[in-house]
Amino acid sequence: MTPVHAIEITDAEGTSRSCRKLGRATEYVHKIAFRVAINYIVGMLSIVTLISGRGSNFEAIVKTAQKEQWPVKFAGVIANHSAAKGLDFARSQGIPALVVEHKEHASREAFDAALIEQIDALGADLVVLAGFMRILTPGFIRHFEGRLVNIHPALLPAFPGLHTHERALEAGVKEHGATVHFVTEGIDEGPIICQASVPVLNGDDPATLAARVLTAEHQIYPRAVKWFLDGRLRIEGNQVKLQPPESQFFKL
Ligand code: GRF
Numbered sequence: 001m002t003p004v005h006a007i008e009i010t011d012a013e014g015t016s017r018s019c020r021k022l023g024r025a026t027e028y029v030h031k032i033a034f035r036v037a038i039n040y041i042v043g044m045l046s047i048v049t050l051i052s053g054r055g056s057n058f059e060a061i062v063k064t065a066q067k068e069q070w071p072v073k074f075a076g077v078i079a080n081h082s083a084a085k086g087l088d089f090a091r092s093q094g095i096p097a098l099v100v101e102h103k104e105h106a107s108r109e110a111f112d113a114a115l116i117e118q119i120d121a122l123g124a125d126l127v128v129l130a131g132f133m134r135i136l137t138p139g140f141i142r143h144f145e146g147r148l149v150n151i152h153p154a155l156l157p158a159f160p161g162l163h164t165h166e167r168a169l170e171a172g173v174k175e176h177g178a179t180v181h182f183v184t185e186g187i188d189e190g191p192i193i194c195q196a197s198v199p200v201l202n203g204d205d206p207a208t209l210a211a212r213v214l215t216a217e218h219q220i221y222p223r224a225v226k227w228f229l230d231g232r233l234r235i236e237g238n239q240v241k242l243q244p245p246e247s248q249f250f251k252l
Contacts (some may be wrong), residue, residue, distance in 0.1 A: 045229050047077040048124035050115070050132040054213065055086015055153055057130040057221050062093060062213075064222035072229055075122040078115065080134055096122070102134055112140040119144075126228055129183065130221070137187050146235065148183040150227065151221050153213050155179060155195055160188035165206040167212065176200050177210060178217045180224040182235060191240045193224045193233060196250040216252045 042236055049058045058077060076096040079087050081103070090097040100118055105111035111134070119127060128151040141148065154164040156179040159171075168176040177197035184190035196216035200209060227233050227242060234241045242248055 006161065007084055012157035018120065027182075033245055044071050044073050045125040046073045046123050047126045047128055047225070048075050048119045048122050049077045049130050050129045051077060051079050051084050051086040051130050052081070052133040053084055053131050055084065056128060057217055058086050058128070059089050060223055061130070061222045062089075062095070062126065068226075071228065075124060076118075078118055080111075080132070084129075094234060108135070108137050108141065112137045116140060116143055126225065128221075128225060135187070136183070141183055142183055143181075146182065147228075149193065149224065150183050150188075150190070151217055152179045152181065152188050153210070153217065155197060156181065156188055163206075165209045168200065169204060169206060169209065174200050176213060178213050178220060180220055182240065189236050191235050192248075193227065193240045193242075194220050194248040194250070196220045196252050198252050216250070219252065220250060 008139045015146045018167070047061075049055075051058055051062070055077070062074060064070075065074070074090075074093070074095045076098055077086060077090040078098045078100055080099070081101060082099045084099075087097040098118060099116050100111065104110045105114060124144075125147060127144050127148045130150070130152075141246070152160070152164070154160070154168065155175070156175040158173070159167050175197045177195055179188075180193045181188070182190040182193065196219060197218050203214075232243055234243060240248070
């Protein structure tokens with residue numbers, strides 16, 4: 001039987017913020033209580049993944065779950081356009097592959113509302129952003145607070161946003177990497193779950209560096225997801241504590 005899953009949100013930054021957070025955390029706990037109870041009975045948590053492209057991170061998570069026999073249900077993959085390659089892998093694994101076309105929605109809010117509806121219908125305990133190239137609205141992020149994770153191809157807080165490999169090379173950094181983090185309203189700013197670094201080598205171009213970082217991504221994203229599923233992550237302010245403690249940084 002899977003252990004009861006819990007995310008604890010605490011805040012050390014003053015009373016009013018604490019109260020607001022506590023209110024939201026309580027609301028969140030109520031919202032997921034029913035699902036947690038059901039999942040406890042069936043012994044399995046559900047993941048819904050959002051992709052826009054090839055979906056190699058999604059594939060790495062699914063393959064690791066299969067190899068390590070995680071008690072998890074991949075409830076669905078949703079892409080924002082039908083050409084996303086990762087949909088093929090999902091179908092090959094019998095995972096529901098859905099498309100919510102962003103172009104068919106008049107506004108970001110309308111698109112996100114449609115996404116929320118689909119994700120909730122699939123019954124997600126955890127929403128994994130894996131190369132999902134849309135900016136999410138605050139309403140979407142609040143809806144999935146504490147159970148929405150992303151991977152970013154840089155060592156945050158360095159190089160948030162796009163074109164991280166080009167920017168790392170331009171800046172002349174000697175170390176680059178990837179970060180898995182909870183998603184909050186600031187772009188690429190949420191509490192960091194784990195990071196992996198890789199060296200920047202002489203002669204690297206954006207493609208060679210991206211390939212090295214991607215290998216690291218495929219190692220840390222499955223690990224971070226497993227920590228979540230095992231109920232080992234606790235958000236404290238802007239930090240993520242892993243319990244029992246082990247390194248959340250990997251030098252690869
Ligand atoms: C990855 O580099 C990820 O860090 C970024 O988008 C890319 C997605 O790759 N957010 P894939 O679709 O998982 O292969």
